[in-house]
Structures are given as structure tokens and as C-alpha cells.
Amino acid sequence: MSSKITSYIMPTYGERDLEFVKGKGCYLFTKEDESYLDFGSGIAVNSLGHCHPVLVESLKKQAENLWHTSNLYFSSKQEEYAKMICLNSFADKVFFTNSGAESIECGIKVIRSYHSYNKNIKKKNIITFEGAFHGRTFAAISAQKNEKYSKVLDPLLPGFINIPFNNIEALKNSINDTIAAIMIEPVQGEGGIRPASLSFLKSIFEICKTNDILLFLDEVQCGFGRSGKLFSYEWAGIKPDIMAVAKGIGSGFPIGACLSTSKACIGMSKGFHGSTYGGNPLAISVGKSVLEVMLNNNFLKSVDNIARYFWKNLKDLESQHDGIIEVRGAGLLLGLKTKKNNIEVNKCLIKNKLLTVTASDNIIRLAPPLIVEKQDIDKALNIIDKTLKELND
Numbered sequence: 436m437s438s439k440i441t442s443y444i445m446p447t448y449g450e451r452d453l454e455f456v457k458g459k460g461c462y463l464f465t466k467e468d469e470s471y472l473d474f475g476s477g478i479a480v481n482s483l484g485h486c487h488p489v490l491v492e493s494l495k496k497q498a499e500n501l502w503h504t505s506n507l508y509f510s511s512k513q514e515e516y517a518k519m520i521c522l523n524s525f526a527d528k529v530f531f532t533n534s535g536a537e538s539i540e541c542g543i544k545v546i547r548s549y550h551s552y553n554k555n556i557k558k559k560n561i562i563t564f565e566g567a568f569h570g571r572t573f574a575a576i577s578a579q580k581n582e583k584y585s586k587v588l589d590p591l592l593p594g595f596i597n598i599p600f601n602n603i604e605a606l607k608n609s610i611n612d613t614i615a616a617i618m619i620e621p622v623q624g625e626g627g628i629r630p631a632s633l634s635f636l637k638s639i640f641e642i643c644k645t646n647d648i649l650l651f652l653d654e655v656q657c658g659f660g661r662s663g664k665l666f667s668y669e670w671a672g673i674k675p676d677i678m679a680v681a682k683g684i685g686s687g688f689p690i691g692a693c694l695s696t697s698k699a700c701i702g703m704s705k706g707f708h709g710s711t712y713g714g715n716p717l718a719i720s721v722g723k724s725v726l727e728v729m730l731n732n733n734f735l736k737s738v739d740n741i742a743r744y745f746w747k748n749l750k751d752l753e754s755q756h757d758g759i760i761e762v763r764g765a766g767l768l769l770g771l772k773t774k775k776n777n778i779e780v781n782k783c784l785i786k787n788k789l790l791t792v793t794a795s796d797n798i799i800r801l802a803p804p805l806i807v808e809k810q811d812i813d814k815a816l817n818i819i820d821k822t823l824k825e826l827n828d
């Protein structure tokens with residue numbers, strides 16, 4: 436049924452006609468069995484592609500045993516998975532959520548409770564950056580201060596100070612004794628696939644350390660292997676105090692998590708936060724399997740290799756086409772800034788059977804599954820080349 440005829444869905448997503456009924460690896464299939472190469476991954480979500488056999492098996496097995504008990508009861512599987520996440524990151528503690536925005540909410544509670552616990556009564560404000568995207572809840576739209584997501588929704592929450600991205604001077608000038616935390620995406624996603632420079636991240640880290648300010652990273656989009664390392668912060672050689680993750684963590688199963696050091700979450704005492712579904716058995720079993728695959732057999736090394744191959748070839752395309760103004764991003768989270776309107780370019784790519792996602796600043800976002808192979812990359816490059824030629828670019 437086309438959404439044009441009639442729809443019972445709230446119109447927030449606009450009209451959508453293209454429907455997929457099946458997915459396998461890097462491909463999606465329509466009812467008519469037409470295949471599309473998926474370089475959007477459901478907005479950087481399907482990290483291991485569609486219906487990865489290990490994940491299907493894990494989900495099926497769990498579905499036959501237990502779906503849900505709530506967090507009233509102990510779960511050894513939650514403990515095992517949380518331990519695995521901690522052993523492979525900066526974190527000592529994990530709070531499981533169901534989405535990115537929920538992980539952001541939890542992180543903000545960690546920040547406020549930390550300073551409250553330590554009686555830092557002045558530290559209430561959180562620094563955020565222009566172009567940031569942290570989700571759709573009221574805290575998230577208040578944090579990112581972007582009209583696109585918040586107009587008509589005021590009043591927003593106070594306590595967020597939005598400053599220019601990648602600008603050390605502006606950051607230094609905004610530090611004072613009211614600053615509780617700095618919250619940043621190491622690679623901005625929705626804001627236009629803009630990586631924070633490694634020197635900017637290092638400066639933030641130092642500023643946080645010397646001023647008892649918590650560093651809260653939003654790796655909802657750029658985490659879990661997307662950058663070619665398990666977490667993007669590893670490239671800068673820094674460690675956050677708190678980090679929100681989601682998207683790629685579940686490869687399509689709705690999972691999120693807020694990670695923290697023991698020190699930062701000292702104020703998160705009993706009854707202070709909770710979630711009915713967070714850490715649900717189905718989510719835990721899929722999440723654990725995703726991480727097992729990512730930690731296995733040079734997986735991340737090959738993500739890094741294929742990402743470099745993709746980057747090099749996109750740069751070649753850039754030099755051949757006036758229609759590409761810039762290639763940017765990190766790992767397998769790449770953006771093409773196009774001369775023509777990105778929505779038009781995206782439509783034309785879809786017509787040619789390559790799925791991509793637009794982002795702000797006239798960007799075509801390329802976020803293939805991390806299992807993508809050279810032949811898929813070559814195919815995508817050919818489609819991009821052909822599409823730009825069709826558009827006379």
C-alpha cells in the first residue's frame with residue numbers, strides 16, 4: 436500500500452513509497468525481488484548487514500527460551516555482556532537502554548548526579564556543539580539547539596551551552612565554574628559527517644581533566660566499529676567519562692547503552708534511573724553476538740582496510756567530478772558534499788539501486804554495513820559515477 440493513498444501513521448516521516456520485504460548482507464529486496472545495494476544501513480544501524488546468520492541464530496535461540504523478565508530480576512547474561520563491553524572500552528559500568536536518545540538521557544543524569552554527589556552546586560551547564568545531533572527527546576533537542584528539530588516545541592530545557600565545533604578558542608572561552616560536562620560526537624552524523632579533529636578531542640580531554648568537567652561522548656552513530664576501531668575515541672588516544680551508544684551495537688535489534696567509569700556514575704544510586712525493557716534478554720543475546728563478531732578474527736582491521744579503499748576511490752571520483760565538492764568522514768561513515776541538491780542526488784542514486792542517506796550541509800551519507808566487501812564498494816562507486824554523469828556533474 437502506498438502511503439499516498441491513506442496512512443494511519445503520524446505524518447512525521449513524510450511520504451514513503453519504497454518498501455523492502457527482505458534483506459541479506461549488504462542488499463535489500465522489494466516484493467518484486469528487485470535488489471538494492473544498501474549503503475545507508477538503516478541510518479548506520481545494520482553494522483553486520485541484514486540478517487547476519489550468527490545474529491539470526493542467536494535471536495531464534497533466545498526467542499525459544501525467554502523474552503522478558505524486567506529488571507526486577509538478576510540476569511547473568513546482562514552481567515556477561517556488560518563485562519564484555521567494559522573489558523573492551525574505557526567503561527566500568529553499563530546502563531542498558533533501547534535507543535540512542537535514551538542513552539543520552541541516561542548520560543545527562545549521570546552528569547547531574549555526579550556533581551550533585553560531589554556537592555559541586557554550581558556545575559549545572561553542559562557544553563554542546565553547533566551541528567550536533569543527540570536525538571529527539573526534550574533533553575536531546577535542548578542540547579543540540581537546532582531549530583530544525585525544536586521549532587514549535589518550546590519551552591526547551593535550560594542548562595546547555597552551544598558553541599562552534601572544532602574551535603579550541605571558543606571552547607576555552609566558554610569554560611567557567613558552571614560547566615558540568617562537555618558533550619560531543621567524535622564524528623558528527625546528522626550534522627554533516629564532520630569529524631572532530633583529533634587535536635580538538637585531545638584539548639577537550641585535557642580541559643575536562645583539569646577542571647573537574649565530565650567528558651560525555653555521543654558515539655551512537657560513530658561507535659561500534661564504524662570508524663575502523665571499536666570506538667572512535669580510540670583514534671584520539673583519549674578516554675571519556677561517559678559515552679552513549681546505540682545504532683550499530685545491535686545491527687538492527689533496538690539496543691542502546693550508556694557507558695560510564697565508576698567514578699562518573701557514583702551518584703547513580705538505587706531508584707535513580709530505570710528502564711522496563713533496557714537489557715531485555717532478546718536484546719542482550721543479539722548485542723553480545725554482534726560484539727563477539729566484531730572482536731573476532733581481524734574484523735576491525737578489515738573494516739579499516741576496506742574503509743581506506745573506499746576513501747581513496749571516492750577521492751578519485753572527487754577529482755573526476757565537479758559535482759563532488761568534498762569527501763569527508765571517518766572509517767565507514769563517509770559523506771559526499773555535492774554541488775547539486777543532496778535530496779535530488781539521493782533520489783537519483785536510489786533510482787540506480789544504491790541506497791544512501793542525506794545529512795545536513797548538503798551531504799550524501801555513505802554508511803555501508805561493516806561487512807561490506809570490495810566488490811560491493813566497486814559497485815557503489817560505479818553507481819555514484821554513473822549517477823553524477825546522468826546529473827551532468
Ligand SMILES: *Cc1c(COP(=O)(O)O)cnc(C)c1O
Binds near residue numbers: 535568654681
Ligand atoms: C541517531 C542518533 C541519536 C539518537 O538515536 P535514536 O536511537 O534515534 O534515539 C543520538 N545521537 C547520535 C549521534 C545519533 O546519530
